[in-house]
Amino acid sequence: MTPILSGIAVSPGVAAGPVAVMAPAPSVPEASEPIGAKDEEAAAAKAALEAVAGDLEARGATASGAAADVLRAQAMMARDPVLAAKVVERIEAGVAGPRAVSDALAEFRARLEGLGGYMAERAADLDDLRDRVVAHLLGLPMPGLPVRDFPYVLIASDLAPADAATLDPSRVLAIVTEEGSPTSHTAILARALGVPAVVACRGAGALTDGITVLVDGRAGQVTVAPADVLIEAAMKAEDLRRAAAARASGPGRTADGHPVKLLVNLGTAREADAAAAADSEGVGLLRTELLFLDRAEAPSQAEQREVYRSVFDAFAGREVVVRTLDAGADKPLRFATQSAEPNPALGVRGLRTARRLPELLATQLAALADAAGGSRADVWVMAPMVSTAGEAEAFAAQAHEYGLGMAGVMVEVPAAALRACSLAAVCDFFSLGTNDLAQYAMAADRTLGELADLLDPWQPAVLELVRMAAAAGAAANKPVGVCGESASDPLMALVLTGLGVTSLSMAPVSLPGVRAALARHSLETCVQMAGRALCATDAAQARTAVRALVRDRGAGKRGSA
Numbered sequence: 001m002t003p004i005l006s007g008i009a010v011s012p013g014v015a016a017g018p019v020a021v022m023a024p025a026p027s028v029p030e031a032s033e034p035i036g037a038k039d040e041e042a043a044a045a046k047a048a049l050e051a052v053a054g055d056l057e058a059r060g061a062t063a064s065g066a067a068a069d070v071l072r073a074q075a076m077m078a079r080d081p082v083l084a085a086k087v088v089e090r091i092e093a094g095v096a097g098p099r100a101v102s103d104a105l106a107e108f109r110a111r112l113e114g115l116g117g118y119m120a121e122r123a124a125d126l127d128d129l130r131d132r133v134v135a136h137l138l139g140l141p142m143p144g145l146p147v148r149d150f151p152y153v154l155i156a157s158d159l160a161p162a163d164a165a166t167l168d169p170s171r172v173l174a175i176v177t178e179e180g181s182p183t184s185h186t187a188i189l190a191r192a193l194g195v196p197a198v199v200a201c202r203g204a205g206a207l208t209d210g211i212t213v214l215v216d217g218r219a220g221q222v223t224v225a226p227a228d229v230l231i232e233a234a235m236k237a238e239d240l241r242r243a244a245a246a247r248a249s250g251p252g253r254t255a256d257g258h259p260v261k262l263l264v265n266l267g268t269a270r271e272a273d274a275a276a277a278a279d280s281e282g283v284g285l286l287r288t289e290l291l292f293l294d295r296a297e298a299p300s301q302a303e304q305r306e307v308y309r310s311v312f313d314a315f316a317g318r319e320v321v322v323r324t325l326d327a328g329a330d331k332p333l334r335f336a337t338q339s340a341e342p343n344p345a346l347g348v349r350g351l352r353t354a355r356r357l358p359e360l361l362a363t364q365l366a367a368l369a370d371a372a373g374g375s376r377a378d379v380w381v382m383a384p385m386v387s388t389a390g391e392a393e394a395f396a397a398q399a400h401e402y403g404l405g406m407a408g409v410m411v412e413v414p415a416a417a418l419r420a421c422s423l424a425a426v427c428d429f430f431s432l433g434t435n436d437l438a439q440y441a442m443a444a445d446r447t448l449g450e451l452a453d454l455l456d457p458w459q460p461a462v463l464e465l466v467r468m469a470a471a472a473g474a475a476a477n478k479p480v481g482v483c484g485e486s487a488s489d490p491l492m493a494l495v496l497t498g499l500g501v502t503s504l505s506m507a508p509v510s511l512p513g514v515r516a517a518l519a520r521h522s523l524e525t526c527v528q529m530a531g532r533a534l535c536a537t538d539a540a541q542a543r544t545a546v547r548a549l550v551r552d553r554g555a556g557k558r559g560s561a
């Protein structure tokens, strides 16, 4: 029998291909580890540095642009005679090779960081170099994204935002991780790149390089060594599904013409052009912090202006909702995040960062205003992690001072939803961040696949908070969108519409399915669905109740929205 692994479906689509496993970073043995013969240890360390340098150089020769520069710079660093001398010095003092390499590179890292600017930004490259040399010395597989000259299915424990940001969608057919949750950044980036993905997939870690798998990012299943006929059938079914969804086009509307704006989420500037080509009314969430990952210092106003302007130009004539920096917790930025917080998800993140570093927000608003002026996009700005009406008021006032006319807040903290009436009175719009709203309402870490049932946005408690925010927005005549991942689920999109949400923002790949679902149901049906979901006792029951209503209406086939 063909083994099937199950996980959580996070990015729709079907793909089949050979597995490439992403090895984790090796752990460096303690300084007290016993050391072999010193001359042999030193020779092995030098050979490892040279082997890694050769490998990086070879990869640099086939890469292009910034990636090629980084690889060449890393190779030069590995060949630096000063580095080799520092490693040998430590080995002579009785430290084993892997620890000696790690300590010597840590010294280099500290020096680069001390220089600031571009040099400090390269410090993370030294960590990558350390992991590679240590893995070589310990005889472990190379860490980092696998390099293959053929397309593959990436298997990993989880992806860091920086790994995911450098992932090449023309090489990676699908992503399967053992950890992660529907709102972890692996999931968000996979969807953004249109790569099918399954997370929290038990047993994925046992898959080995080269074995063929069939990944179904809609069903959350990974079939190991599938027969060719199975692959063909799955691909054909997916093509038919896509073709059916693509039949609807244009602005989002329910069957009876109630408008629901359909927008896209953007994390990186490189997504902008492809996303602009999708059939959407604009951008509902530009996650600006992802533009500045892996930086030692905040980007200048001029640099930010250029990045924002390129996105605004791509979306000329359409709405673009920009979120100010949401650094911290699952999105740490070296220049904005305090690493010593005991509980980062509850710490100084999002808008709270401006308490410590007000100039960061001021510079960003100035850059946004500058980029918006003269652009043809309709630029809105919003703050993440707002908890009180006072914070909303101060943010909106500051954004208005910079000439940014539409200033809103994300509702992702339960306190903001509970007091939505007060918040709606002092800002121009809401955008519901259901990823964090579920995390904070259910007290469940959004990165833990193990708690996915609690993090489920179908939890009636989460839906109740959405209802409150939407009602407050409606009463104040202010738009209320959803930009969390829940907006990309066609069935949930109907419920959100019924709860009074006025726009839905998602990865471009999810637009056709949501548009088609809206076009099949009236607003009245959506309101009934919302009512049923709110009355359910748990997430599973909410989903089942809404599916049953879809079936009763005879509008969906086999329970699909």
Ligand code: PEP
Pocket: 183, 285, 287, 326, 412, 432, 433, 434, 435, 436, 437, 483, 484, 485
């Ligand atoms: C959210 O929390 O729902 C959201 C859209 O923001 P992020 O996922 O970037 O925290």
Ligand code: MG
Pocket: 384, 412, 433, 435, 436
């Ligand atoms: Mg959030």
